[in-house]
Amino acid sequence: MAEELVRTENPSRPEPPANPDIVVVGGGIIGLAVAWQLQRDGAEVVVLDPAPGSGASHAAAGMLAPIHEAYWGEDHILTLNLAASRAWPAFADALGTEAVDYRRDGMLMAAFDADDKALLDNTGDLHDQKGLPVERLRSRECRAREPLLAPAVRGGVYSPLDHHVNPRLVVAELLHRVPTLAVAATEVAPRRVVTDDGRVLGCQQVVVAAGAWTGRLLEVPIRPIKGQIIRLIGPPELLRLPVRGVVRGSSVYAVPRSNGEIVVGATQEEQGFDTRVTAGGIHQLLWDVLTLLPGLSELEMVETWAGLRPGAPDNAPIIGIGNDGIAYAAGHYRNGILTAPITAAAVAAVVQRRESPVDLSAFRPDRFRAPRAAPSPTTAAAEPPRQVSA
């Protein structure tokens, strides 16, 4: 099969195997992390993607925030996110902690006015109920941790367990390790992929990790949720730690990188596959972030961007082997950077018919299908006896 494969453009990337055991469709952080895990477990793997790393993973701020991403009624997501957070140090270590700018500064959530504080207190009750480690801070204590915060800030919550990373560096490191082919899948089956240049690739297992585009390949209700971001640049350590804020009911965050970049985000828009950056989106982000952190106003704005979060109707990812025999690693919505290592470990386990390190029952690929109606007694009686295999 080797002669048939298209060469990747980047010569520093590994060569695709001649007869891959596993074909992963989609080279965002999820597909690449899954492929790398399977490869480390001894499988021959290839990732198909016409533009690896160009999807949501390119837009993401890189917050690894199980605590500040905890919401009422989403206990299964919280459990997954906490397991993901525990998996990150080893994952970052294997890629190079500095190479991916993995930092454990904690994260501050600040409330701008009294109504915003009431919103924060509501989530605080959840933190208390679940015994999650947070420190509730008064206004002055918030500014002691992050002096750039506006004096008007009413209070906040510091979470030492919420870390951050640069997702673009993570993707770059993974691309050095995992072979890719610059083609798109047009049809997928459990052991076969048809590509847009007319080839048919056979393997032992196909994994689909095509982010917001997964619903174009498979019958699964994943939709794109647009997020616009801004990248600023200033002196390193100007912003000491990631700050999230609620500003008059609107959410905004600023996440620093070690090189002085600060990622400001993000809008949440239902606009289909539209990735245009808009004046209104950028205006809202700048308005909110400069209200919260006025000292950022002098920084140079070096980039605006929009990406598409892959979202399922229940906000939970889709992980596991479906009734169609295909392995799914999709729908990671707002937390795909956080959950990449644990998704990789879980998908590798189910593909190798081992027990997953996390309970996947809430993330089953088939959970959106209507249950089949039970056969009526008359139909059941009319059916011939079936052979049952072990």
Ligand SMILES: Cc1cc2nc3c(=O)[nH]c(=O)nc-3n(C[C@H](O)[C@H](O)[C@H](O)COP(=O)(O)OP(=O)(O)OC[C@H]3O[C@@H](n4cnc5c(N)ncnc54)[C@H](O)[C@@H]3O)c2cc1C
């Ligand atoms: C603005 C923004 C901010 C975010 N911030 C955070 C954050 O701070 N922390 C966090 O944890 N998460 C964050 N997220 C969410 C996170 O980015 C996503 O959950 C994650 O990147 C999803 O990764 P993925 O690999 O599934 O998808 P993607 O990164 O979108 O990758 C999917 C890939 O599939 C490829 N593809 C599509 N169709 C095909 C096909 N037919 N054949 C082959 N390849 C195909 C695409 O080219 C793409 O490269 C953010 C997202 C956005 C948009």
